[in-house]
Amino acid sequence: MFSVLPNLEILDLSHNNLIGKIPNCLPMSLSVLNLQANCFDGNIAFGFPEGCGLRNLNLHGNQMDGLLPRSLVNCRMLEVLDVGNNNISDAFPHWLESLPDLQVLVLRSNKFHGSVQSTKESPSFPKLRVLDLSSNYFVGALPVQYIENFNAMMDPHKDGGSPEYMMVWTRTRYYQYSLVVTWKGFEYELQGILIVFSSIHLSNNMFEGEIPDVIGKLSSLKGLNLSHNNLTGHIPPSLGNLTNLEWLDLSSNKLAGKIPNELVSLTQLSVLNLSNNHFVGSIPQGNQFNTFGNGSYEGNVGLCGIPLSKSCDGIGTPPSSFQEKDKLWRFDWRVVVLGYGCGVVFGLLMGYLVFRIGKPKWFVSLFDGRPSQSGRKMRKARRLVQRRR
Template identity: 95%
Template sequence: MRIFTKLSAPLCLLFVFLCLKTAFSSSIHASSFSTTHLCSHEEALALLQFKTSFSINYTIPYPYYCVESYSKIESWKEGTDCCSWDGVSCDNVTGHVIALNLSCSFLYGTFPSNSTLFFLRNLQSLNLSLNDFRLSKIPSEISQFTRLKHLDVSFSRFSSQVPGEIAHLPKLVSLNLSNDPYSDSSDLILETAILKNLVHNLSEVRELVLSGVNMTSVNPRFFMNLSSSLTTLDLWESALRGNFPDSIFCFQNLKKFYLSGNRNLTIDLPNSNWSSPLQRLYLGDMDCGKRLRESVGDLKSLQFLRLGCNLEGSIPASIGNLSQLTYLRISSNNLSGQIPTSLANLTQLTSLDLSDNQFSGPILASICNLRQLTSLDLYFNKFSRQIPSSLANLTQLTYLSLFHNQFSSPIPASIGNLRQLTILVLYSNNFSGQIPPSLANLTQLTLLDLSHNQFSGPIPASIGNLRQLTSLVLHSNNLSGQIPSSLANLTQLTSLDLSNNQFSGPIPASIGSLRQLTSLYLDSNNLSGQIPSSLAKLTQLTPLELSNNQFSGPIPASIVPDMFLALQNLEILDLSHNNLIRKIPNCLPKSLSVLNLQANYFDGNIAFGFPEGCGLRNLNLHGNQMDGLLPRSLVNCRMLEVLDVGNNNISDTFPHWLESLPHLQVLVLRSNKFHGSVQSKKESPSFPKLRVLDLSSNYFVGALPVRYIENFNAMMDPHKDGGSPEYMMVSTRTNYYQYSLVVTWKGFEYELQKILTVFSSIHLSNNMFEGEIPDVMGKLSSLKGLNLSHNNLTGHIPLSLGNLTNLECQSGRKMRKARRLVQRRS
């Protein structure tokens, strides 16, 4: 027999609680909760039951926000005083739990709406931040905490709408509902009606933190009804729209105001009389008027100032009045002119960021007098001339970034006085001369980037003194001489980039000492000799770039297959454009995504055995002396996007077995000994993403491959060339690699260093195709190149070819005539 009665939610909750109480009472000895225990029996039971609602997951997001990260509830044990448990605070007189802080406790699970937590009716402070409640709703039962003063549920993956019941917490002083605005699924929404109630009812609120909460529908003017005693208002990344009233700056107690990241929001900075005692003001990634006004100097209590909202003009001299500033960031604007000398008054500054503007001229002495600076960002401007030697006055600097400016002349030797520097980034300027040996004094450096300048001469051997370096980037200069063996001292190095210089001689064998190295770029130099076997010791390498050098001889037998067996993390291997000879290794790392051996003298069969699950996305063997058959095991490389075996001696039939590869976009078989028919033997769609097909200069016969052409869907999209250009590339776990391609264009052979994603072409010239050009060819509307010359084609040229309006290169006057005829008829 079944008997069910519909009980109200409170009665159900009470019934569950009484059952739990009975169960716990029968299992715990009477002396467990003696009068010596401060915590009440019922509240201890409620907390223990709350504990069972969640598991502990140490992989949940946001642990880096936490000062202390451990599971506080693990200390909660039956028979002990709950007032002694981690995260629990009690009233010293009554023993009631008045505060619960479970922040960063790795709680994982759905938050129950009937949680026994709601029995803690005396709770005044509740902090559940930085846990993972798996997109639960914030329970409406939270209104039962009528004595609550502090509520923090930030970054705990609550979702859906903020319950209106939060407005029924009359004693609330601080409310933090912060959410991750970049989460794919966690979207906490605050509606206008609920905000109105919050503003109206929470008359005691001092701190209101709603960053990352979706407030798209909210009218910003409602915030003007907040209590005049408000001290903190955080609306960062909250999708607010429209105009935010500038009267917010008249709030007499407002000290912290964060409004950054609301890209569709405008706030006008007042012309005068900023009476607010603001200490922190963040207005970035939004619109705050055209100019930074002199009135900014009225905010004399400011300690942190962030303005990044497309401001124009210059920085007013009154900025020097903000003598309490420790952090000043006026980046990502269109400010111009020189930096005002009044900045010298900001003697408390520890961080100055003026990056991504249009400032010009030299760095003024006013900056060099800010002796407390630890971080200086001036990148993406138009600063010019020399770096002043007085910059050495900033002896507290740990971070200096001047990249993408117009600085010239040598780096002053005095930069070696900045002995606290950990990061020095000077790339993309016009620095010249030699790299100063005084850089060796910067023994705390972890990152040194001098790339894209005009440095010349050798690398100073003293660079080997920088034992803390993890990244050394010197590419795209005029550096010469041999790679110094002292680089072997940099045993913490994970990234070394010396590419695009004029280094000569062999790779020093000592480079094998850099066991932490994950990326090595030595391409585009004049390096010679054999590839050293010591590279096999660099087992953490993901990209190895040695292309465009003069390496010669075979890949040494001592490292084949040993090197490739050892480099099991290798994702990118580029040995192209060298003088390497003989056979290529038949054993490749399973992790490999890119293998580029183009333009060498490798011969013999392609001996690779591509296993199932092969992850190759780009295989380029163009311009060698390979012969034999194309290995059938290539069909196991389901991720393959580019296959280029052009300009070899491969003798085989057309590889129909590749037609099912779902991602193949470029297939180049040109200038080999391929032969036979190219007709598809299957009814099913083939080469669904192919955009570049080059079969030229082979021995193919028969009709043009109509069935394939009918399925070239990627060539039928006209691809509007609007916006920024995008290029074909592979993104691996730690790197990216842009594909290249050899093409014949208007009778000349070129190597495209980058392949636009809108590029498509078909080259079938210099074969023995016969019959008519199929009418379906006119559907390939995105084609930029079409070459059918030097075949045995007959019949009429179809008028449909006139639809190929994107063609930049085509074979034959009759095609151009057909295109003009179609245009006239239309």
């Protein structure tokens, strides 16, 4: 197929309904192979020869299985590798750490397994800016050896000026990279990857142990998702140094202790999820923390303070003045209704008596001003007494 296209540099067949196997021979001239969102299946059988010029390999959203081909190490210029949402079953490809220009590594939603640890002492993944290992079967501690070498994430890029995107230039045109990401809980396809964009997604695995302090050095990080693992210990105060962070999700772990006040300095943070852990004490206040609701903290019975209804003095959050006025208003109306009800009952009773036995003379004299017979007799007796005197 490709033998008649010896100079092909970009092949983008993404978002179609193509099926079957991927041809195992690719032209050496190829810089971009984008087969995202198709129905290709089987092993990634094609080999990558020495001198491979591939910069972007995107197989996201197919039905590929088997192992990740080791011959990828021959693609020394590879910048983006995305094999997310397939059925690949393999150990973590630590051999990719020798690729000097790799910036985006997406292995999410496969069957990768085992620990994620470096096998060499030299710096690994120095240019990596996007790492997505979510929804696999990784175990063990978080990859500290890799994290401390993520030099590209330690560069505090500024967002000012014209946006710059990852792309490849060919002899006739440029090609802008795309990427499927989970961002702030939603899945998006970025039609361009900003060079300032950096994120780490390790959620939905079986990582354990503590969150390493060294993550606090990744100053350009915009998203950090460590949710749904078995992490223990405290939140390191060093996370307060991630001043570009917009999304932090540590939910559904076994983290404990207090939420460090240093996190208040994360003024770019728009999404925070610390739910379903074992945090205790008062929730920090100020800056972005004044905007987060109950959902950010639910499932932590030891937490107290705003926005939760549980106050930190154990008495409960005092009602607002509006609530107090509302209670008084409801009380006043209850008194009015009670008096009105009693009056109605009394009136009905008197009407019944009048109907049954006629108008009582004392009642008539009381309301129509005419004296009753007993009243006349009493006045007549008084006049007789006065005459005798």
